[in-house]
Amino acid sequence: MMNATPETEMLTLSPDTCWEAVQNRDARLDGRLYYGVSTTGVYCRPSCPSRLPRRDHVRFFGSPQAAEQAGFRPCKRCQPQLPQSFSPALALIQDACRTLEEAERSPSLMQLAEAAGMSPYHFQRLFKKHVGISPKQYFLQKRGERLRGALTAGTTVTEAMYAAGYGSSAPLYTQSAAELGMRPTQYQHGGSGQQIQYAVAASFLGWVLVARTAAGICAIDFGSDPAALEAALRARFPQAEQVSADAEFEGWVRQVLTFLEEPAGGLHLPLDIRGTAFQRRVWAALQDIPAGQTATYGQVAQRLGSPKAVRAVAQACGANTLAVAIPCHRVVAAGGQLGGYRWGVERKRQLLEREARPSE
Numbered sequence: 001m002m003n004a005t006p007e008t009e010m011l012t013l014s015p016d017t018c019w020e021a022v023q024n025r026d027a028r029l030d031g032r033l034y035y036g037v038s039t040t041g042v043y044c045r046p047s048c049p050s051r052l053p054r055r056d057h058v059r060f061f062g063s064p065q066a067a068e069q070a071g072f073r074p075c076k077r078c079q080p081q082l083p084q085s086f087s088p089a090l091a092l093i094q095d096a097c098r099t100l101e102e103a104e105r106s107p108s109l110m111q112l113a114e115a116a117g118m119s120p121y122h123f124q125r126l127f128k129k130h131v132g133i134s135p136k137q138y139f140l141q142k143r144g145e146r147l148r149g150a151l152t153a154g155t156t157v158t159e160a161m162y163a164a165g166y167g168s169s170a171p172l173y174t175q176s177a178a179e180l181g182m183r184p185t186q187y188q189h190g191g192s193g194q195q196i197q198y199a200v201a202a203s204f205l206g207w208v209l210v211a212r213t214a215a216g217i218c219a220i221d222f223g224s225d226p227a228a229l230e231a232a233l234r235a236r237f238p239q240a241e242q243v244s245a246d247a248e249f250e251g252w253v254r255q256v257l258t259f260l261e262e263p264a265g266g267l268h269l270p271l272d273i274r275g276t277a278f279q280r281r282v283w284a285a286l287q288d289i290p291a292g293q294t295a296t297y298g299q300v301a302q303r304l305g306s307p308k309a310v311r312a313v314a315q316a317c318g319a320n321t322l323a324v325a326i327p328c329h330r331v332v333a334a335g336g337q338l339g340g341y342r343w344g345v346e347r348k349r350q351l352l353e354r355e356a357r358p359s360e
Contacts, residue, residue, distance in 0.1 A: 048078035216270030282316035
């Protein structure tokens with residue numbers, strides 16, 4: 001093993017610590033530690049995904065200038081001469097995202113990892129850290145977006161199917177149902193052939209619109225103008241047949257209003273939940289938060305096994321169309337602040353205050 005050099009002493013890190021950082025591709029030491037490989041004449045960041053060199057071929061430095069003065073040139077892959085804010089790992093993940101967005105069929109984890117120069121385990125862990133979901137989930141999410149875009153662009157269902165990357169009609173109809181909430185043909189025609197019942201009622205939070213399809217409650221929406229609420233429902237399902245509530249549905253609306261007043265009693269109605277696989281996972285986690293309690297976006301991400309997916313969790317909360325039934329109002333910012341809310345922070349405050357009251 002090589003002896004300590006002025007470079008390692010300048011780092012105030014032991015050679016063993018430096019070598020361990022290189023072995024683990026530890027990005028925490030990027031900007032503080034650089035290593036040169038004598039056989040290639042190249043120096044890198046610790047997080048560089050290049051092939052691991054032999055220990056006796058490695059020298060350590062505290063700055064790019066020190067490495068270059070010693071005769072090493074910067075690695076073209078991790079570009080260690082650039083500011084510390086540059087993340088080679090993030091650049092590789094962004095490349096993988098572009099690959100997944102453009103792919104007709106999902107590349108295997110092995111193919112993605114090999115393109116990034118990583119092991120499948122390391123690539124999967126790094127991808128979930130930066131993106132919040134797995135590469136497979138990301139591909140399915142983007143394929144769903146392509147499908148929705150193609151269906152509303154005037155193409156046939158078959159053309160939309162192939163444009164989105166579905167290889168046959170079987171997965172199209174089985175996998176798209178949960179995201180579209182209806183058959184692809186119905187989605188293409190703005191909900192044509194569906195019947196949606198709705199009612200608008202007054203509540204302590206203002207006007208509330210409740211709507212249902214044959215599958216269950218598809219919308220609970222708050223607003224200050226009944227006409228605007230109805231217009232938003234028509235925009236979401238422009239070709240669906242919208243009918244006023246019958247006696248049975250009026251009972252459902254009363255249950256929603258009772259739940260607003262007495263949240264501890266729960267809401268026991270079927271829900272027509274439409275979203276991506278990741279959104280549905282987030283919404284299921286929100287339904288596990290009891291009335292009177294809150295969780296931070298980070299805590300929800302932890303419960304999903306994706307602790308870095310805080311932003312993705314927040315986006316899923318913002319995409320929720322079932323106010324209170326999927327209680328995104330129970331998710332708050334890390335410092336205890338209320339954070340955002342699709343229906344206004346003041347409504348969120350009132351909901352949380354009502355849920356915090358002791359049961360009478």
